[in-house]
Amino acid sequence: MEPHLFSPARNPSDNVTKRELYRVAARLFKEKGYRATSMQDIANALGIQKASIYYYIRTKQDLLTAIARAAMEMLVAEGERIAAAPLPPEEKLRELLRSHVRLICSNLDLFTVSLREFTPVNAGDHWREVVALRDRYEALLRAILREGMEKGVLRRLDEKLVGFAFLGMVNWTIRWVDPAGEKSPEEIAAAWEDLFLHGVRAEGGGAAVPPNARNG
Amino acid sequence: MEPHLFSPARNPSDNVTKRELYRVAARLFKEKGYRATSMQDIANALGIQKASIYYYIRTKQDLLTAIARAAMEMLVAEGERIAAAPLPPEEKLRELLRSHVRLICSNLDLFTVSLREFTPVNAGDHWREVVALRDRYEALLRAILREGMEKGVLRRLDEKLVGFAFLGMVNWTIRWVDPAGEKSPEEIAAAWEDLFLHGVRAEGGGAAVPPNARNG
Structure with a gap:
């Protein structure tokens, strides 16, 4: 042109x-x-x-909100697809971990802004609408964990704290990952699948155990 | 008065x-x-x-730096104490997790500022001095992981990625923990010890295995 x-x-x-x-x-x-x-x-x-x-x-705040919303909508869309798939809970967890790492690594600026710059102060009146999306994603994650615990394929742990461990591990990627670096999203996800799934998986399955009552 | x-x-x-x-x-x-x-x-x-x-x-930036440095110095002091203690690597890892969760929960404002507001842009020329402390803490953590892998008590995983999983899980606490909430630092640490140690521990120990060459 x-x-x-x-x-x-x-x-x-x-x-x-x-x-x-x-x-x-x-x-x-x-x-x-x-x-x-x-x-x-x-x-x-x-x-x-x-x-x-x-x-x-209209405003710089609208722009920030649109960016944060775009990141959360990607997570929720993938999360809903995985939650609805005909997979055992352990596989859903594995898929969710992979998709979350991949989304962050391929949209690093978007997720960095969403997770670091989109604060209650910067977001103002737009905070709640994006947090509602984040809450939906967290609810999806916890539902998968709960399903796994109820079926006895995941260990009976506090699902809120396990969920936060998952989110912290994955979201923290924005702090250290180098898109041109030595680790591909696939390598990162593979190592964490091994670590995290090993950490939550019940040994040899077992009888259904109700999840911790604290997390109702 | x-x-x-x-x-x-x-x-x-x-x-x-x-x-x-x-x-x-x-x-x-x-x-x-x-x-x-x-x-x-x-x-x-x-x-x-x-x-x-x-x-x-002298300046607002000096104040920000002093706060970020105070948080990192607490982590490093605890980390050095634990690294030097006559404990097996698995116990060191457990102690480090407990101390890190406890420090964040009892100094939540300090750590939130250190981890969220102390960015390269806000820190300016002071960035490197605080990052040097952070790097020292990360090196301590990785040394413990490496020791455990070499002794065969921890599984042979990528120690950098396991280290980042640890840091993400724990540091993310600033995003969700409510000091007046239902979970005490001890409960949080106990759940994550269970999850994380279960994830990294070798089953039944075993022969010394050199850690992944990528992490040398």
């Missing part, structure tokens, strides 16, 4: 897609922090005029 | 300790975020004049 003669910036008609906007904003929010990133910074990175951004999104 | 007649604020001689300053600043950085908290906010919360804060600390 030829550059415009009288303006270095593009028009909305130059097809900045929402996807491109989110991708560029997520990268900047990750690198500079949400607070320190201005709409002007985002416009510059996209090569459009600042005013043109408002064609796509 | 009688309030001052002509000023609602205290003097430096009114004994705001550094500890009190860090505690109040950590609470505000956690609640409002580091960027959105001003030195004026901190002075107000302490009941001193803004100018008096500079008696204790």
Whole structure:
């Protein structure tokens, strides 16, 4: 495409897609922090005029929320697919772990912003709508753990604490993973499957045991 | 102590300790975020004049760094004590898990700021000095894992990935734990000991196996 003669910036008609906007904003929010990133910074990175951004999104907070929501919606969509699959609970857990690691590694900026920059302070009134998605995902995870405990294929552990261990282990990836580094998402997931499944699996199955009453 | 007649604020001689300053600043950085908290906010919360804060600390960034360093120094001190103790590696791992959970839960504001607000952007030139402490702690953890694998009491897994699983599981606590909630630090640590040790422990010990060459 030829550059415009009288303006270095593009028009909305130059097809900045929402996807491109989110991708560029997520990268900047990750690198500079949400607070320190201005709409002007985002416009510059996209090569459009600042005013043109408002064609796509109303406020910087809406942009943050859209990014955080996109990450959580991916997790929930995968989680619902896996929860509904005709698989034993142990396999569902394995699939969930793989899909969660893969999603983070292939959308690192998006998940970093969602997990680090989307705080109650930065999110304001939008906090609850995204937390509702996060809660849905956590409920899916716990339901799989509970199913496994009830069927006796997983050990009878506190499912909330096991769930938080799973989420912490996986979400912490944003803090250390290097997309160009030595570990592929598949290697990371494989090592943790081994560790985590070994940690929760009942030895030789056994009779159905009701899960810990504290977690009702 | 009688309030001052002509000023609602205290003097430096009114004994705001550094500890009190860090505690109040950590609470505000956690609640409002580091960027959105001003030195004026901190002075107000302490009941001193803004100018008096500079008696204790030079910049807001120095304050952030002092808080992050305090958290990491606690971890390293405990880690070094445990690493040097005459305990088998499995017991060291258990002790490290307990001490890490306990430190986070009893210093939640400090650790939340250290792990969430102390980012490269916010830390600036101070980033490296605190990361050096974090690296020391991670090296201690990996050395314990390696010792266990070499002695055949822990399974031969990728020690970096097992280390990150440990750190993620434990550090993620800042995201969900409620100091007034139903789970005590002891209950959290006990459940994770069970999960994590079960996940890494070799069955019935065995011959010494060299750890994965990738982790050398």
